Amino acid sequence: xxxxxxxxxxxxxxxxxxxxxxxxxxxxxxxxxxxxxxxxxxxxxxxxxxxxxxxxxxxxxxxxxxxxxxxxxxxxxxxxxxxxxxxxxxxxxxxxxxxxxxxxxxxxxxxxxxxxxxxxxxxx
Amino acid sequence: xxxxxxxxxxxxxxxxxxxxxxxxxxxxxxxxxxxxxxxxxxxxxxxxxxxxxxxxxxxxxxxxxxxxxxxxxxxxxxxxxxxxxxxxxxxxxxxxxxxxxxxxxxxxxxxxxxxxxxxxxxxxxxxxxxxxxxxxxxxxxxxxxxxxxxxxxxxxxxxxxxxxxxxxxxxxxxxxxxxxxxxxxxxxxxxxxxxxxxxxxxxxxxxxxxxxxxxxxxxxxxxxxxxxxxxxxxxxxxxxxxxxxxxxxxxxxxxxxxxxxxxxxxxxxxxxxxxxxxxxxxxxxxxxxxxxxxxxxxxxxxxxxxxxxxxxxxxxxxxxxxxxxxxxxxxxxxxxxxxxxxxxxxxxxxxxxxxxxxxxxxx
Numbered sequence: 001x002x003x004x005x006x007x008x009x010x011x012x013x014x015x016x017x018x019x020x021x022x023x024x025x026x027x028x029x030x031x032x033x034x035x036x037x038x039x040x041x042x043x044x045x046x047x048x049x050x051x052x053x054x055x056x057x058x059x060x061x062x063x064x065x066x067x068x069x070x071x072x073x074x075x076x077x078x079x080x081x082x083x084x085x086x087x088x089x090x091x092x093x094x095x096x097x098x099x100x101x102x103x104x105x106x107x108x109x110x111x112x113x114x115x116x117x118x119x120x121x122x123x124x
Numbered sequence: 125x126x127x128x129x130x131x132x133x134x135x136x137x138x139x140x141x142x143x144x145x146x147x148x149x150x151x152x153x154x155x156x157x158x159x160x161x162x163x164x165x166x167x168x169x170x171x172x173x174x175x176x177x178x179x180x181x182x183x184x185x186x187x188x189x190x191x192x193x194x195x196x197x198x199x200x201x202x203x204x205x206x207x208x209x210x211x212x213x214x215x216x217x218x219x220x221x222x223x224x225x226x227x228x229x230x231x232x233x234x235x236x237x238x239x240x241x242x243x244x245x246x247x248x249x250x251x252x253x254x255x256x257x258x259x260x261x262x263x264x265x266x267x268x269x270x271x272x273x274x275x276x277x278x279x280x281x282x283x284x285x286x287x288x289x290x291x292x293x294x295x296x297x298x299x300x301x302x303x304x305x306x307x308x309x310x311x312x313x314x315x316x317x318x319x320x321x322x323x324x325x326x327x328x329x330x331x332x333x334x335x336x337x338x339x340x341x342x343x344x345x346x347x348x349x350x351x352x353x354x355x356x357x358x359x360x361x362x363x364x365x366x367x368x369x370x371x372x373x374x375x376x377x378x379x380x381x382x383x384x385x386x387x388x389x390x391x392x393x394x395x396x397x398x399x400x401x402x403x404x405x406x407x408x409x410x411x412x413x414x415x416x417x418x419x420x421x422x423x424x425x426x427x428x429x430x431x432x433x434x435x436x437x438x439x440x441x442x443x444x445x446x447x448x449x450x451x452x453x454x455x456x457x458x459x460x461x462x463x464x465x466x467x468x469x470x471x472x473x474x475x476x477x478x479x480x481x482x483x484x485x486x487x
Binding site: 039 | 237251352362
């Protein structure tokens with residue numbers, strides 16, 4: 001996948017994941033316009049609408065009327081159900097080894113300080 | 125058998141020491157492929173070396189010898205491998221075989237359980253499954269054939285990251301799945317089980333696959349700094365969480381995050397053909413050694429064959445080996461065991477000068 005030189009092209013299927021991630025990162029229901037704003041202007045409003053509708057059909061999101069349109073929230077029940085199953089599963093050491101998990105690994109106190117400094121530098 | 129039979133162990137030991145260095149120096153995709161390939165080749169070569177060594181002992185067990193057509197005495201005389209070494213090889217073979225089977229079976233079972241559970245959860249079309257859990261966590265769960273697998277993230281990690289950083293996270297996990305990193309990790313684990321000298325391989329491959337996914341994610345968002353920031357934020361969120369949960373004592377962890385971040389904040393990895401060539405040469409040496417030892421073992425068994433089948437039937441010398449054994453210790457030249465080896469039309473004697481030459485030069 002070396003062909004995606006610029007930031008606006010998303011591989012197939014990526015969009016639905018990203019929209020779902022936006023819903024989960026918020027504490028309150030969001031409108032399609034807010035999702036569009038968060039994901040960057042290059043995506044068409046209708047694309048976002050379609051994606052949200054698809055998530056709702058799949059039971060991954062719920063929607064409610066707000067003014068003239070809809071606002072969307074993640075389906076909490078589904079996710080907590082998954083959480084239970086996954087936590088139970090990953091309690092076993094051998095099962096944990098089967099998944100590829102390293103995006104977050106444990107840090108030493110020193111590492112943490114260095115990272116905090118790095119983050120401040122990056123934000124400047 | 126010549127001393128070259130031990131070469132795979134030497135190469136494995138050297139590789140074992142150099143693995144972390146290779147992992148850091150080479151570009152991550154190259155490093156993963158080369159290290160896993162070299163590890164697998166070294167593990168296979170050393171297992172075969174054990175097989176060859178053990179066979180020199182097994183060939184001398186009367187029961188085994190009676191199944192084959194070779195003479196125990198002859199075998200003993202020809203075989204230059206010290207008996208304890210051969211016995212040790214047999215024992216080692218049993219141990220590493222059992223360890224490797226256990227490692228592979230565990231991985232396969234765990235993988236099946238995990239992916240089955242994941243398939244039950246509903247996912248977005250990219251394979252994303254969100255888990256309602258404040259602990260920041262993200263993992264990729266590989267699927268089977270025709271199943272791209274799932275990316276599982278907790279709400280904890282989604283909330284710790286901004287929109288662009290979440291893209292990095294998702295791209296990173298998806299890169300794990302797309303490039304089938306779990307296969308590399310499984311092969312590395314099995315290779316390390318087969319050859320304990322390669323114990324450093326699984327950790328190194330874990331690191332190089334993480335780096336590989338980091339690089340792909342950085343490419344996808346088109347910004348290495350954003351990718352670095354995503355990793356830093358996720359790591360810090362995890363650290364904070366651990367502290368609050370009183371887990372600080374456990375949090376010494378491996379220092380993988382810093383080098384990963386550093387790499388992303390500097391230029392993309394360069395090619396290092398020389399380093400790669402060193403690895404390839406080492407593997408080639410292993411394979412050549414294995415092939416030589418295979419030839420040695422084959423000719424050892426051929427030489428120890430009491431008689432070619434034709435003579436066997438004519439003379440009916442099934443028990444000849446035991447009788448002639450003492451004489452063979454005296455001098456390998458008389459090993460044919462028949463009263464006065466005569467060059468015959470069957471070409472029996474023709475074989476011996478060639479073979480005894482090898483036996484003497486051997487180790």
